[in-house]
Amino acid sequence: MAAVTDAPTTPVRLRRSPRRSPDAVPALRSPLWVRAALATALTVVALLWLAPLAWALVTSLKEEGDTTAVPLELVPENGFTLQAYRSMLSNDNLITWFVNSTVVAVVVTVLTVALCASAAYGFSRTRFRGRNVLFALTIAGVMVPPQILIVPLYRQMLAWGMADTYAGIILPQLVAPAMVFILKKFFDGVPNELEEAARVDGAGSLRIFLQIVLPLSRSILAAVAIFVFIGAWNNFLWPFIITTDPSLLTLPVGLVQVQSSFGVRYAQVMASAILAGLPLVVVFMLFQRQIIRGVATTGLGGQ
Structure with a gap:
């Protein structure tokens, strides 16, 4: 009975698929005009939400006479003052x-x-x-x-x-x-x-x-x-x-x-x-x- 000899084997290397960075993974994105419209709408909503807060802050920095001046001014002629805060903190x-x-x-x-x-x-x-x-x-x-x-x-x-x-x-x-x-x-x-x-x-x-x-x-x-x-x-x-x-x-x-x-x-x-x-x-x-x-x-x- 003929002897069976083991054939020389070479190590088999498994080829790994290259890793993709998260940025390289294709994703479904909205069209550019949709994203631009959404960003514009969110900006408008944020400004509308911040407008009363900004007006309250500006009014608190005015003198009492400037708060009821007609027409209303964003920046008073006499400038801003902390008198209202001093009155409250006192x-x-x-x-x-x-x-x-x-x-x-x-x-x-x-x-x-x-x-x-x-x-x-x-x-x-x-x-x-x-x-x-x-x-x-x-x-x-x-x-x-x-x-x-x-x-x-x-x-x-x-x-x-x-x-x-x-x-x-x-x-x-x-x-x-x-x-x-x-x-x-x-x-x-x-x-x-x-x-x-x-x-x-x-x-x-x-x-x-x-x-x-x-x-x-x-x-x-x-x-x-x-x-x-x-x-x-x-x-x-x-x-x-x-x-x-x-x-x-x-x-x-x-x-x-x-x-x-x-x-x-x-x-x-x-x-x-x-x-x-x-x-x-x-x-x-x-x-x-x-x-x-x-x-x-x-x-x-x-x-």
């Missing part, structure tokens, strides 16, 4: 109002996020009889105008002795059905396998919620927190109704009362609006990435 109660607004907004934000996240996780993971009905009733709260609840809430706060207190200002602002809906949609997308693996290791529901679900939801929690903070900071109607003590007034309520005591002074009105909105601009500039990411990943678990 108010001794301004710091107190600012502190009150900060305390109320921060406490409302923390408690609202905690309550909404707990409720949303319960609706997302807990199975019980009547869950869908209860969730539908919760979401139905979005359709109830807040103005309808003013009288019942005011009478309830009076019965509990919470008028002219921080608790009376804060408690009615903790209800946020829309935030419960947003957080539930996000929790629905969190993989169940992560929780099942944690249960195998002996973790309870509270530990899973605090150490697994919440860390995975940092982006959406940050977005919800900022939305709630902005709403609590700008809230005027309820603090105006429930408080009469000057030491408990929030910034929007206090600034309006200063204007009413001195009559309509347009420069100071615009200066007060700029001062009241400045903290919100700072918050948005610091956390704009979290806001955009949270809104973009709503309903996508694990992002």
Whole structure:
């Protein structure tokens, strides 16, 4: 029997396809005129949105006599001045109002996020009889105008002795059905396998919620927190109704009362609006990435 000899083999080299850069991948693009028209429309909308803000800033830098001059001038003859800001900042109660607004907004934000996240996780993971009905009733709260609840809430706060207190200002602002809906949609997308693996290791529901679900939801929690903070900071109607003590007034309520005591002074009105909105601009500039990411990943678990 003839011996079988192994034939010499040469290594076979696999030819790799050249990698394409992302720019080289063909993509479907709109025609140039469509993109130009879209950019033009967005620019016009942005200018229309910025026009009132620019007018408020310019008016706040004018003297009171120049704000009512006819015809209206963009640049006054006497030049710009900071007199309106000096008048507002010279108010001794301004710091107190600012502190009150900060305390109320921060406490409302923390408690609202905690309550909404707990409720949303319960609706997302807990199975019980009547869950869908209860969730539908919760979401139905979005359709109830807040103005309808003013009288019942005011009478309830009076019965509990919470008028002219921080608790009376804060408690009615903790209800946020829309935030419960947003957080539930996000929790629905969190993989169940992560929780099942944690249960195998002996973790309870509270530990899973605090150490697994919440860390995975940092982006959406940050977005919800900022939305709630902005709403609590700008809230005027309820603090105006429930408080009469000057030491408990929030910034929007206090600034309006200063204007009413001195009559309509347009420069100071615009200066007060700029001062009241400045903290919100700072918050948005610091956390704009979290806001955009949270809104973009709503309903996508694990992002």
